[in-house]
Amino acid sequence: MIKNYFPLKLALGEQFCNREKERILLKDNITQMRPTVLVSPRRYGKSSLMHKVVSELNMPFASIDLFLAHDGAAVAKRITQGVAEVVSQIIPVSEKFLESVQKFFRNFKVTLSVGSFNIEATYHASAIDSTDQIFTSLQALSRLAKEKQKQVVFFIDEFQDIANANNSKAIQGAIRHVAQESSNVVFVFSGSNRGLLLELFDNKSLPLYMMCDKLMLQRMSSESYWPFIQKAATERWGDKIARPVFERIITYTELHPFYVNFLCSELWKADIAPDIDAVTNAWEYCFEIEERRLIAEIEKLTGNQREVLKAVAKQPVLEPTAHQFLTNVGLAYSSVHQAMKVLFEKDMLYKVKNEDNAILNSQIGQIRVLDPLLAYALRKYMN
Numbered sequence: 001m002i003k004n005y006f007p008l009k010l011a012l013g014e015q016f017c018n019r020e021k022e023r024i025l026l027k028d029n030i031t032q033m034r035p036t037v038l039v040s041p042r043r044y045g046k047s048s049l050m051h052k053v054v055s056e057l058n059m060p061f062a063s064i065d066l067f068l069a070h071d072g073a074a075v076a077k078r079i080t081q082g083v084a085e086v087v088s089q090i091i092p093v094s095e096k097f098l099e100s101v102q103k104f105f106r107n108f109k110v111t112l113s114v115g116s117f118n119i120e121a122t123y124h125a126s127a128i129d130s131t132d133q134i135f136t137s138l139q140a141l142s143r144l145a146k147e148k149q150k151q152v153v154f155f156i157d158e159f160q161d162i163a164n165a166n167n168s169k170a171i172q173g174a175i176r177h178v179a180q181e182s183s184n185v186v187f188v189f190s191g192s193n194r195g196l197l198l199e200l201f202d203n204k205s206l207p208l209y210m211m212c213d214k215l216m217l218q219r220m221s222s223e224s225y226w227p228f229i230q231k232a233a234t235e236r237w238g239d240k241i242a243r244p245v246f247e248r249i250i251t252y253t254e255l256h257p258f259y260v261n262f263l264c265s266e267l268w269k270a271d272i273a274p275d276i277d278a279v280t281n282a283w284e285y286c287f288e289i290e291e292r293r294l295i296a297e298i299e300k301l302t303g304n305q306r307e308v309l310k311a312v313a314k315q316p317v318l319e320p321t322a323h324q325f326l327t328n329v330g331l332a333y334s335s336v337h338q339a340m341k342v343l344f345e346k347d348m349l350y351k352v353k354n355e356d357n358a359i360l361n362s363q364i365g366q367i368r369v370l371d372p373l374l375a376y377a378l379r380k381y382m383n
């Protein structure tokens with residue numbers, strides 16, 4: 001069995017690289033009980049960061065996911081499951097303590113099964129609405145945590161899907177209420193649709209407006225990947241890889257955490273350490289695996305958006321309004337402007353925030369295609 005150095009899912013334990021500053025920020029927020037929303041484009045490592053930080057803090061922790069929770073009842077069910085998960089970490093799970101837990105959860109039925117408490121709405125409670133169930137279960141958790149003198153973390157991922165519930169605004173109001181008054185439960189929110197997620201926290205007419213600190217995750221740095229990848233190389237092949245090989249990995253993946261793992265997980269399957277050609281071949285193989293998805297993404301765009309994306313893939317741009325760029329794209333300023341706006345909103349373009357000399361031709365302020373494999377595909381199709 002080859003050790004899994006580069007997972008395609010959560011990066012846990014030793015699989016987790018760096019994020020020093022973000023870890024400190026998130027830890028500070030959690031210990032100061034400040035609700036936080038973790039924001040980034042897809043697959044930058046929000047969930048991994050959250051799990052890492054909580055494991056380091058060693059606090060009772062509920063992690064729930066509202067993915068496709070299509071109505072209030074589904075949201076309530078996941079939240080009460082999360083509540084039960086933390087309760088099982090605060091109080092020893094045994095018959096002896098069942099009653100003391102039940103005391104806090106009056107409208108719920110508390111039962112025991114394989115190592116945890118289960119908290120379910122009783123027939124009576126399911127007659128009352130899901131907002132009430134959410135509010136009372138979170139409030140009960142808060143009281144219990146207070147009595148046990150514990151601080152607990154409640155992580156809600158794919159939080160933007162809360163908007164699917166018909167009583168979404170009321171549920172958000174209930175969460176706000178608990179988040180504001182509880183001194184023992186701290187909330188962290190995240191989600192993979194950045195636009196919809198931020199809407200919930202930036203819209204003045206919604207309950208969670210300005211309630212959270214925002215932590216924006218950027219890409220990684222080559223400085224942090226260098227020792228990390230070398231350690232994995234030494235463990236795998238008994239030696240480091242050469243600097244140009246490393247730089248080729250970074251240039252293809254552009255420090256996008258998912259793609260670094262995607263490419264490296266291919267490379268680390270081989271019995272011998274990669275040279276530059278091996279990196280190129282593996283990246284081409286990654287492209288072949290993903291080609292259908294990439295084509296589907298391109299097909300969803302309008303003609304103008306496609307032209308702009310292609311031009312940026314070919315040549316990342318500092319000044320998209322410059323004459324040269326407009327000539328390359330073959331479109332008027334207003335069309336380019338409009339197309340770029342949409343491409344930024346869709347997280348298909350991004351602006352470089354930190355200079356990193358391991359990436360060829362990268363510069364602060366430059367606009368680039370966010371998905372490095374999509375950029376590669378676009379360049380390929382142009383040839």
Ligand SMILES: Nc1ncnc2c1ncn2[C@@H]1O[C@H](COP(=O)(O)OP(=O)(O)OP(=O)(O)O)[C@@H](O)[C@H]1O
Nearest residue numbers: 008011016017042043044045046047048192257258
């Ligand atoms: N700090 C890290 N060190 C190593 N790998 C990481 C790190 N952060 C993320 N990754 C890798 O990047 C990929 C995406 O990570 P993760 O699922 O945590 O991101 P996410 O932002 O929650 O994604 P999504 O938007 O799809 O929910 C995974 O393959 C993960 O292993």
Ligand SMILES: [Mg+2]
Nearest residue numbers: 046047157192
């Ligand atoms: Mg995630």
